[in-house]
Amino acid sequence: MQDTIFSKIIRREIPADIVFEDDQVLAFRDISPQAPVHVLFVPKEPYRSLNEVPASEAELVGSLMLAASQYARLEGFAEDGYRLVMNVNRDGGQTVFHMHLHLLAGRAMHGGFG
Numbered sequence: 015m016q017d018t019i020f021s022k023i024i025r026r027e028i029p030a031d032i033v034f035e036d037d038q039v040l041a042f043r044d045i046s047p048q049a050p051v052h053v054l055f056v057p058k059e060p061y062r063s064l065n066e067v068p069a070s071e072a073e074l075v076g077s078l079m080l081a082a083s084q085y086a087r088l089e090g091f092a093e094d095g096y097r098l099v100m101n102v103n104r105d106g107g108q109t110v111f112h113m114h115l116h117l118l119a120g121r122a123m124h125g126g127f128g
């Protein structure tokens with residue numbers, strides 16, 4: 015697994031605006047936000063994409079989603095709503111090859127997917 019910018023953020027080698035952390039997950043604001051709230055939920059284990067995650071790590075995948083929903087509740091926009099997106103590989107539009115979940119909120123999302 016090649017090192018990525020996200021591993022460097024997890025190791026605190028480069029700065030990021032971190033908003034949530036637990037044993038398995040780090041969340042920080044996207045450097046190029048596409049909505050008023052745009053946070054990336056990143057597993058500390060550097061899986062390249064969802065494709066590399068074994069079935070034995072189902073709990074980790076669930077933890078990412080639940081961390082995002084917990085954040086939405088704490089920040090007060092859970093009821094208004096939000097969008098969760100995970101890009102996988104080239105056709106999915108993935109650009110950083112350390113699996114992550116985007117949380118977008120603070121405006122109404124449009125219906126399209128690209």
Ligand code: 5GP
Pocket residue numbers: 019030031042043044045046047054100101107108109110111
């Ligand atoms: P992807 O396209 O792989 O799904 O998403 C990668 C995201 O990482 C992009 O939205 C991009 O703006 C964000 N990103 C890339 N480099 C950095 C960085 O150095 N710091 C932060 N906070 N976000 C980054």
